[in-house]
Each structure stands twice: as structure tokens, then as C-alpha cells.
Amino acid sequence: ARAAAPRGPAGPALVRCRHPPTMPFGRRRQAACAAAAGILLSRALLAAANAATGAPSLQQVQEHGRQGGAESERMGTSHSVALRRQTYVAGAGGLRGRQRAGAATKVVHKTAYYGRVDVGSPRQSFTVVFDTGSGNLIVPSTACQSRACGIHRRFDRKMSTTAEDIEADGSPSRKGGPRDQITVTFGTGEISGIFLQDDVCVGSLCTNVRFVGATDETDDPFSSFNFDGVLGLALPQMAQGADFSVMDQLVASKALKSPMFSVFLADGEMEESEITFGDVRQERMASPMFWQPVSRPTGYWQVQIRDIAINNEPQSLCANCQVAVDTGTSQLAGPTDVITDLSRRLNVKSDCSNYDALPSLGFVMGNHVLNLSPQDYVDKGPDGCEVSLMPLDVPPPNGPLFIFGDPFLRKYYTAYDRRNSQVGFAAAKHQDVPERQAAALLVSLNGPGTVDKVEDASPPIFLARK
Numbered sequence: 001a002r003a004a005a006p007r008g009p010a011g012p013a014l015v016r017c018r019h020p021p022t023m024p025f026g027r028r029r030q031a032a033c034a035a036a037a038g039i040l041l042s043r044a045l046l047a048a049a050n051a052a053t054g055a056p057s058l059q060q061v062q063e064h065g066r067q068g069g070a071e072s073e074r075m076g077t078s079h080s081v082a083l084r085r086q087t088y089v090a091g092a093g094g095l096r097g098r099q100r101a102g103a104a105t106k107v108v109h110k111t112a113y114y115g116r117v118d119v120g121s122p123r124q125s126f127t128v129v130f131d132t133g134s135g136n137l138i139v140p141s142t143a144c145q146s147r148a149c150g151i152h153r154r155f156d157r158k159m160s161t162t163a164e165d166i167e168a169d170g171s172p173s174r175k176g177g178p179r180d181q182i183t184v185t186f187g188t189g190e191i192s193g194i195f196l197q198d199d200v201c202v203g204s205l206c207t208n209v210r211f212v213g214a215t216d217e218t219d220d221p222f223s224s225f226n227f228d229g230v231l232g233l234a235l236p237q238m239a240q241g242a243d244f245s246v247m248d249q250l251v252a253s254k255a256l257k258s259p260m261f262s263v264f265l266a267d268g269e270m271e272e273s274e275i276t277f278g279d280v281r282q283e284r285m286a287s288p289m290f291w292q293p294v295s296r297p298t299g300y301w302q303v304q305i306r307d308i309a310i311n312n313e314p315q316s317l318c319a320n321c322q323v324a325v326d327t328g329t330s331q332l333a334g335p336t337d338v339i340t341d342l343s344r345r346l347n348v349k350s351d352c353s354n355y356d357a358l359p360s361l362g363f364v365m366g367n368h369v370l371n372l373s374p375q376d377y378v379d380k381g382p383d384g385c386e387v388s389l390m391p392l393d394v395p396p397p398n399g400p401l402f403i404f405g406d407p408f409l410r411k412y413y414t415a416y417d418r419r420n421s422q423v424g425f426a427a428a429k430h431q432d433v434p435e436r437q438a439a440a441l442l443v444s445l446n447g448p449g450t451v452d453k454v455e456d457a458s459p460p461i462f463l464a465r466k
Contacts (some may be wrong), residue, residue: 029389084115113273126228137244149214164197192216233416267410268430308362342361350385412441427440
């Protein structure tokens with residue numbers, strides 16, 4: 001099966017499911033491989049991982065739950081994973097696609113946040129991007145001999161007593177026989193892989209899950225990353241199947257205190273980024289959290305915005321636009337026509353002469369405006385200043401679509417509720433930013449000064465500016 005499919009909200013990828021011609025390709029397996037064409041690896045695989053530290057096996061965790069009684073097993077627990085940050089140099093398109101036509105070539109500094117996950121018995125440790133824009137766990141395997149795989153930790157299937165070889169539809173592979181394979185082509189590279197099943201642990205949270213072991217990676221761009229792979233945390237539509245979703249498997253096994261995860265990205269070097277499975281951490285919030293329902297069944301954590309605001313004044317620029325909250329990208333992106341009009345209204349001078357006088361840029365979501373300051377939406381460097389939002393056109397019904405990447409996620413603490421299919425937003429609390437100043441970024445339109453947590457479907461009353 002060969003199909004063009006979106007690699008994520010930020011750009012297309014070509015996904016091919018390949019099967020040797022010497023083996024019949026039945027309808028069931030063909031359909032499963034076709035489904036794989038809709039799964040996308042939104043980000044790349046890669047670099048040096050932490051050494052294994054003896055995390056408990058799935059059997060040990062299950063035994064501990066039984067010893068703790070039915071109540072502890074039912075309630076589950078939570079676990080926070082520290083995230084490292086890598087800054088790397090990429091072209092303006094990077095992993096998200098090629099640079100737009102007519103744009104001058106430029107060097108762009110991007111970021112990636114990654115943490116540890118353990119696979120197999122005994123544990124093999126990998127570093128992965130915890131990615132809300134893709135659905136599968138993908139790590140390099142020892143079957144991959146490319147340079148990009150060679151400089152990263154690879155999963156050794158033979159060293160794990162619990163590993164199973166499977167096909168795209170989850171059926172057992174024939175020993176010594178040919179294997180189904182998924183290939184993802186990016187604007188700047190390509191990854192191919194086979195399907196496996198094994199125990200996967202995030203700290204003490206363990207489950208059994210299906211995943212992709214990479215068998216080939218192009219040198220560009222994957223050898224430039226410090227992380228080995230990607231752990232997809234998108235909704236089930238983005239996974240190869242329910243058994244491929246690490247989050248859904250953790251929920252089904254009752255491993256989590258609550259069926260959610262939350263993300264905090266540090267805004268400086270003095271604090272640590274983290275992802276928390278099973279809970280929301282109040283100490284990470286400078287304001288109360290409000291929730292927005294997932295608005296489209298696309299697989300993305302996608303919500304609706306009512307408009308765009310400048311200095312908290314709605315601009316009638318993007319009625320009923322959609323936003324995908326994406327922990328795997330370092331950019332902000334939006335529809336070309338909206339970005340063009342917005343850039344004109346913001347009037348960012350190329351010589352940075354008005355940088356200090358630029359307004360806040362906000363997104364109207366429910367009864368709230370989530371603001372970004374000029375340092376969040378302007379690229380300021382030796383060559384001058386320009387609006388940093390990347391043009392991205394996603395047609396209806398999934399678009400028009402904005403992407404909220406790292407610049408947004410450093411300002412707002414986000415939570416992802418699997419049971420109720422909703423996304424929570426709160427101003428992030430940072431060590432070097434006064435709490436009152438951080439909370440001021442999140443403005444309530446149905447009352448001055450505080451965020452109203454009550455969800456009200458009635459149209460908000462916009463406050464007059466003072």
C-alpha cells in the first residue's frame with residue numbers, strides 16, 4: 001500500500017507499507033498496512049540515551065499492585081519524567097516540511113524536549129520526544145545499520161524475553177519469514193521500520209504495547225538529534241491501533257491515578273521541564289486551569305478558537321479556527337492568509353525599531369484570551385525582526401488549523417484528559433517570572449482579573465479596554 005498522508009498537522013509525509021511479493025498479501029493485512037499509511041511520525045528518531053538503571057519489570061509492577069490490594073490497583077499512580085532540552089540548527093522548514101517558495105534560506109534554531117522510556121525485559125532504556133502530534137512509539141532497532149541508527153541506542157529484540165514479532169495488523173510474524181514494513185518519508189528524510197510488541201515502562205508505570213522498531217533512517221536529518229525515538233501521545237485515531245497507543249494501554253491497565261497527562265516546559269536554565277502521567281501538578285500553575293473539548297476526531301489534541309486578539313481585542317481574523325496543541329514541534333504555525341493579515345496588523349519593523357512597543361498576541365478560546373508576548377511570536381536576531389509564525393494550510397474540515405508548539409507551551413501549562421477528550425490550559429509558573437506577571441498572560445473575557453473555571457456555552461461579553 002502506498003499513500004500520501006499528513007505526517008502531522010505541520011506537513012505531508014509519504015507512508016508506504018511494503019510486503020515482499022513472494023508472500024500473499026491478504027485483505028486483512030492489506031487494510032492494516034493501509035491504515036499504517038495514515039499514521040504519521042511527526043518527528044524524527046535519535047541520539048545518546050541514558051544508561052539503564054534497573055526499572056521494575058511489568059510483572060513486578062503488577063505483583064506490587066496485587067500486594068497493595070484491589071483499591072491501590074484500581075486507583076493507580078502518577079509519575080513525572082524529567083525532560084532534557086536540545087537546541088539544534090535547521091532550515092526554516094526543518095522536519096515540518098520544506099521552506100516555502102520564495103523565502104530566503106535562513107538558519108533557524110529549534111528545540112526538542114525528550115525524556116526516558118524503558119522497553120523490554122530486562123529493561124532497555126531510550127530517550128524519546130513525548131509527542132502529542134503522533135500516535136505510536138518508535139525506536140531504532142538492532143536491525144538498523146544506518147549511521148543515524150548507529151549513533152543512538154537500538155532495541156535488541158533478542159535480549160528481551162518478553163518481545164514478540166508482529167505484523168501491521170498485530171498478528172504474529174512467521175519465524176524466519178518476511179515482515180510487514182512501514183516507511184515514512186519526511187521533507188528532509190525517511191524512516192522505515194517493522195512491528196514489535198513488548199513491555200514498555202515510563203518510570204514505574206508499565207504496560208504491554210505494540211510499537212515500531214526502525215530498520216533504516218536517513219542520515220539527514222536524524223543523525224543531528226540527541227534523542228533516540230518518539231513516543232506518540234496523540235488520540236487513538238493517530239495510532240496504528242488501540243494496542244499501539246501507550247497512553248490508552250496505561251489507561252486500560254488502570255496504571256494511572258487519572259487518565260491524563262500534563263506538560264510543563266521550562267522557560268530558562270534554572271528549572272526543569274517535565275511530563276506527568278496520571279495527574280496535574282498544581283505547583284506548576286500560576287492561574288486556575290480551564291478546559292476545552294477536543295473539537296475534531298482527527299487524532300490530534302485539537303480545540304477550537306473563536307478569534308485572534310491583539311492587546312486582548314478580538315480582530316475578527318479567524319472565526320472558528322482550529323488549534324492542534326503539539327509538544328513535538330518548536331514552532332507556531334497557522335493559515336497563510338491569516339498569518340499574512342496578522343503580520344500586517346502587528347506591523348513588526350524589520351529593523352526591530354518598534355520591538356519594545358509591540359502588542360500582545362492572543363488566541364480567544366472559550367471565555368479566555370491566551371496571550372503571547374513579542375518575544376514569543378517575533379524572531380529577533382542580527383538580521384532583524386520578523387513574525388515567527390510559519391504559514392501552514394490545512395483544508396476543511398480539519399482546518400483552518402493553527403499549531404501551538406514550544407513557544408506557546410513554555411507560557412502555558414497544558415493537560416490532556418483522555419477520558420473526557422479535553423485539553424486544559426493554565427498560565428505556567430516559572431521561577432524567574434513573578435506569579436502575578438505570568439497569570440496576567442491568561443485573560444478572562446467574562447470578568448476582570450481572574451480566570452473563571454465554569455464552562456459556559458453562552459457568548460462571552462467582551463470587556464471594554466481601560
